[in-house]
Amino acid sequence: xxxxxxxxxxxxxxxxxxxxxSPSENGMEINIESTVKLQFGDHIRDLIIDFFNKKGIVNVSxxxxxxxxxxxxxxxxxxSAVLQASGYKEGL
Amino acid sequence: xxxxxxxxxxNLFRRSLLYVPGxxxxxxxxxxSFDMDTIIIDLGDAVRPENKLAAxxxxxxxxxxxxxxxxxxxxxxxQIDSPYGFEDLKMLLPEMPDGIRLPRSTHMSLIKEVDMxxxxxxxxxxxxxxxxxxIASIDTAIGVLNVQQIAQSSSRICAxxxxxxxxxxxxGIERTKENESLLFARMQVLLTAKAMxxxxxxxxFSDVYDEEGLIQETRHAKSLGFTGKSLISPRQIIxxxxxxxxxxxxxxxxxxxxxxxxxxxxxxxGVISLDGKxxxxxxxxxxxxxxxxxxxxxxxxxxx
Amino acid sequence: xxxxLGREIPESLHNFKPYRGRxxxxxxDQQVSPPLKTGWPAKNKVVKSLREVIKLTxxxxxxxxxxHHHLQDRDQILIQILEAIKQEGIRNITLAPTGxxxxxxxxxxxxxxxxxxxxxxxxxxxxGRFICEGNLSKPVIIRSHTARLFARFTGKQPVDVAFLAxxxxxxxxxxNGISGANPFGSMGYAITEARYAKQVVVVxxxxxxxxxxxxxxxxxxxxWVVEVEQIGKPIRKMPVRIGMVSNPIGYLIARYAxxxxxxxGFIKKGFSFQIGSGALGAEIGRALLNTMKEQELNASxxxxxITGAHVEMLKEGWTNMLLxxxxxxxxxxxxxxxxxxxxxxxxxxxxxxxxxxxxVNELDIVFLGATEIDTDFNVNVSTESNGxxxxxxxxxxxxxxSAKFSVILAPAFRNRISTIKNEVIxxxxxxxxxxxxxxxxxxCINPKKEDILEKVVENDPKLPIIPIExxxxxxxxxxxxxxxxxxxxKIVAVWExxxxxxxxxxxxxxx
Numbered sequence: 078x079x080x081x082x083x084x085x086x087x088x089x090x091x092x093x094x095x096x097x098x099s100p101s102e103n104g105m106e107i108n109i110e111s112t113v114k115l116q117f118g119d120h121i122r123d124l125i126i127d128f129f130n131k132k133g134i135v136n137v138s139x140x141x142x143x144x145x146x147x148x149x150x151x152x153x154x155x156x157s158a159v160l161q162a163s164g165y166k167e168g169l
Numbered sequence: 170x171x172x173x174x175x176x177x178x179x180n181l182f183r184r185s186l187l188y189v190p191g192x193x194x195x196x197x198x199x200x201x202s203f204d205m206d207t208i209i210i211d212l213g214d215a216v217r218p219e220n221k222l223a224a225x226x227x228x229x230x231x232x233x234x235x236x237x238x239x240x241x242x243x244x245x246x247x248q249i250d251s252p253y254g255f256e257d258l259k260m261l262l263p264e265m266p267d268g269i270r271l272p273r274s275t276h277m278s279l280i281k282e283v284d285m286x287x288x289x290x291x292x293x294x295x296x297x298x299x300x301x302x303x304i305a306s307i308d309t310a311i312g313v314l315n316v317q318q319i320a321q322s323s324s325r326i327c328a329x330x331x332x333x334x335x336x337x338x339x340x341g342i343e344r345t346k347e348n349e350s351l352l353f354a355r356m357q358v359l360l361t362a363k364a365m366x367x368x369x370x371x372x373x374f375s376d377v378y379d380e381e382g383l384i385q386e387t388r389h390a391k392s393l394g395f396t397g398k399s400l401i402s403p404r405q406i407i408x409x410x411x412x413x414x415x416x417x418x419x420x421x422x423x424x425x426x427x428x429x430x431x432x433x434x435x436x437x438x439g440v441i442s443l444d445g446k447x448x449x450x451x452x453x454x455x456x457x458x459x460x461x462x463x464x465x466x467x468x469x470x471x472x473x
Numbered sequence: 474x475x476x477x478l479g480r481e482i483p484e485s486l487h488n489f490k491p492y493r494g495r496x497x498x499x500x501x502d503q504q505v506s507p508p509l510k511t512g513w514p515a516k517n518k519v520v521k522s523l524r525e526v527i528k529l530t531x532x533x534x535x536x537x538x539x540x541h542h543h544l545q546d547r548d549q550i551l552i553q554i555l556e557a558i559k560q561e562g563i564r565n566i567t568l569a570p571t572g573x574x575x576x577x578x579x580x581x582x583x584x585x586x587x588x589x590x591x592x593x594x595x596x597x598x599x600x601g602r603f604i605c606e607g608n609l610s611k612p613v614i615i616r617s618h619t620a621r622l623f624a625r626f627t628g629k630q631p632v633d634v635a636f637l638a639x640x641x642x643x644x645x646x647x648x649n650g651i652s653g654a655n656p657f658g659s660m661g662y663a664i665t666e667a668r669y670a671k672q673v674v675v676v677x678x679x680x681x682x683x684x685x686x687x688x689x690x691x692x693x694x695x696x697w698v699v700e701v702e703q704i705g706k707p708i709r710k711m712p713v714r715i716g717m718v719s720n721p722i723g724y725l726i727a728r729y730a731x732x733x734x735x736x737x738g739f740i741k742k743g744f745s746f747q748i749g750s751g752a753l754g755a756e757i758g759r760a761l762l763n764t765m766k767e768q769e770l771n772a773s774x775x776x777x778x779i780t781g782a783h784v785e786m787l788k789e790g791w792t793n794m795l796l797x798x799x800x801x802x803x804x805x806x807x808x809x810x811x812x813x814x815x816x817x818x819x820x821x822x823x824x825x826x827x828x829x830x831x832x833v834n835e836l837d838i839v840f841l842g843a844t845e846i847d848t849d850f851n852v853n854v855s856t857e858s859n860g861x862x863x864x865x866x867x868x869x870x871x872x873x874x875s876a877k878f879s880v881i882l883a884p885a886f887r888n889r890i891s892t893i894k895n896e897v898i899x900x901x902x903x904x905x906x907x908x909x910x911x912x913x914x915x916x917c918i919n920p921k922k923e924d925i926l927e928k929v930v931e932n933d934p935k936l937p938i939i940p941i942e943x944x945x946x947x948x949x950x951x952x953x954x955x956x957x958x959x960x961x962x963k964i965v966a967v968w969e970x971x972x973x974x975x976x977x978x979x980x981x982x983x984x
Contacts, residue, residue, distance in 0.1 A: 092195035093193070115859055147951065150227065199720070203721070
């Protein structure tokens with residue numbers, strides 16, 4: 078899978094997160110802002126890298142603004158953002 | 170957990186059907202603390218068009234992650250004639266919800282189309298035919314007129330749910346707390362459900378903070394014959410369960426029926442009678458239901 | 474050295490004794506008498522400005538200044554006092570406030586410029602964060618209401634000058650919180666603060682003719698009276714539909730808590746109760762009122778911080794008395810003024826165990842909040858999960874330790890941080906003072922209350938009772954297990970229990 082444009086999903090409500098992915102030329106750049114960064118920052122990074130690896134995404138820049146989202150929420154927002162960024166459009 | 174989900178749940182009652190918006194994580198995972206009979210995850214009005222896909226993905230992962238125990242989960246999908254309806258089915262039925270709540274159930278042909286599509290998915294998923302149920306929302310004038318055909322259009326239909334919000338919108342009238350104009354539609358839905366022996370679910374009560382009003386409307390619905398109500402806030406569960414709770418008289422009567430049945434069984438008598446009247450098997454099922462509800466509400470002790 | 478809670482209390486903390494258990498054991502040798510004063514011949518106590526009164530009190534570098542204002546987050550006096558102290562060129566004072574609230578962020582510059590050298594008092598908000606970032610050389614000493622009293626009458630923390638906000642005073646210092654332009658209600662804490670300070674200054678915007686009608690704080694304790702233009706913003710009105718717009722989770726927790734209190738036998742005809750502040754407090758108040766109405770259960774009294782919701786209960790006859798140490802809104806202030814069954818009590822009548830008996834000892838059940846709780850039921854109310862102090866402790870441990878039944882209410886997790894942990898960041902209320910925890914996922918009963926467990930299971934078998942470790946595991950399965958915070962060596966805060974022993978210390982978080 079390839080990131081060809083910018084995709085974004087999620088909200089900044091509590092227990093949610095907003096994720097923006099966009100193309101990059103130098104591998105993975107991951108930026109994490111989180112209300113629980115001290116306790117879960119590393120975990121969130123692992124979660125994201127693992128997702129990219131599984132999808133075969135190598136060059137990507139990601140920013141997450143996390144409001145204490147659980148794993149299933151982060152993974153959902155990530156998937157939505159990546160789908161958008163890889164050119165997927167609903168109904169096509 | 171997944172394996173169990175392939176088997177259809179047999180719920181005894183649907184008194185409280187609680188809506189939860191499909192794209193709000195905080196509300197999604199807090200819903201599990203409450204003791205509603207049925208959760209209805211809303212992908213329709215509660216989700217803006219640009220978020221439909223994100224909501225579907227979120228709900229899919231939510232269903233994957235959590236165990237719902239005895240609580241039924243239905244997905245309120247988008248209108249089937251919108252660009253989203255079939256996508257909702259395709260993506261979410263593999264996660265084994267108990268069924269869908271179908272908005273704008275207007276014609277037999279439309280339901281048959283949905284029914285066939287679901288059957289196809291059932292085949293692909295290798296689950297029993299009829300694994301997924303349908304709660305048909307009756308929310309338009311045409312729906313009210315066609316309700317009998319609608320109810321007969323698929324054996325998946327386990328309940329008819331009257332939706333006064335959309336119905337009044339369709340009629341171009343205002344929704345008020347009294348709303349005598351709803352009586353005909355309510356009765357039409359109710360009678361059809363009763364005739365088809367499926368559940369009759371009353372409409373939502375939208376003022377979350379008016380507990381008295383909710384209780385009154387639920388009492389009214391119960392008096393007509395409705396057995397459940399759609400809800401928009403967890404605060405509404407307990408008042409609604411209390412209204413649908415069996416009365417002391419009903420509990421005592423049910424207890425007497427059950428003990429009469431047991432006596433008859435012990436003495437190997439085929440015909441059961443109570444106070445000189447014949448007790449048939451639907452009466453016994455009803456009595457069992459009444460007692461289960463009473464036990465769940467703590468109105469009688471476990472062993473009674 | 475470890476205290477009996479297993480918390481490491483460094484020997485370097487000069488003069489501190491580790492916590493020994495819930496039962497307070499005062500050392501009677503320690504008591505000091507209130508300062509003797511000569512008020513004869515009568516002097517003129519009324520002073521025109523704060524700067525002038527500071528000169529008159531003889532306040533000097535390094536002395537201790539206590540402050541109290543019932544308006545809490547609406548206080549406008551503290552900043553005036555600090556500015557006056559600064560203008561007088563006095564430095565390095567020890568500030569001993571009953572509480573610092575979010576509005577007090579404006580005092581931070583006075584810490585930075587050295588006017589304030591040390592703080593011993595209850596803190597919250599941005600000042601809490603600032604201190605946790607290590608900006609003071611000595612750790613802040615945080616005392617519960619009772620611990621503060623104890624520090625006064627044992628001479629552990631002598632106060633040179635106490636500045637007390639009052640809404641009205643006469644020229645001799647007789648004062649109250651219900652008269653004047655900006656009434657705020659009960660003077661509970663001011664009354665006790667006045668007893669042990671070497672000099673007492675009342676600060677008001679209303680001076681009335683002698684003698685004041687309805688005296689809360691007597692002239693015998695007051696050295697000076699200062700008139701200022703503003704004492705604070707008007708006390709808030711009770712929010713309409715209090716507690717109704719909150720999260721349904723709170724509603725569920727409140728319902729469980731009431732059923733639990735009934736099953737345990739503490740909510741019944743003639744019972745007494747107290748509810749902590751916060752959103753859950755409003756929920757439980759509403760749920761309790763509904764239950765009282767449905768089952769016709771009257772309470773004998775409600776104590777503590779009094780709100781409009783309590784006032785409604787009194788008006789409608791669901792409680793006989795309100796014992797008010799702190800009025801929380803305008804409805805409570807008005808009620809205190811007109812209703813004889815709404816009684817002002819001092820902090821010592823309220824919660825001083827070193828007497829012939831205080832009100833909290835008579836409480837049947839108390840509902841309190843928590844930011845964290847560990848599997849030994851030790852409670853943290855002050856810091857958030859990031860290790861920064863956010864909330865005051867108030868009388869949390871005092872009430873929990875004295876009431877017959879103390880119940881903590883909290884959501885099972887906030888964002889993705891489980892409320893139950895193996896170890897809390899800071900113990901503010903020790904586990905031996907806490908009887909149970911109610912969350913939306915289940916109710917945990919402290920194993921020391923085995924009799925309660927049996928009773929509850931028998932009376933309400935449907936209640937979701939669960940051992941605390943099991944609930945923690947269940948929650949952490951949903952949320953993930955948080956990485957523990959890492960701390961530096963520097964100690965930024967110390968919490969004292971009612972008898973002056975140390976519950977815990979907080980170190981600076983490594984970021």
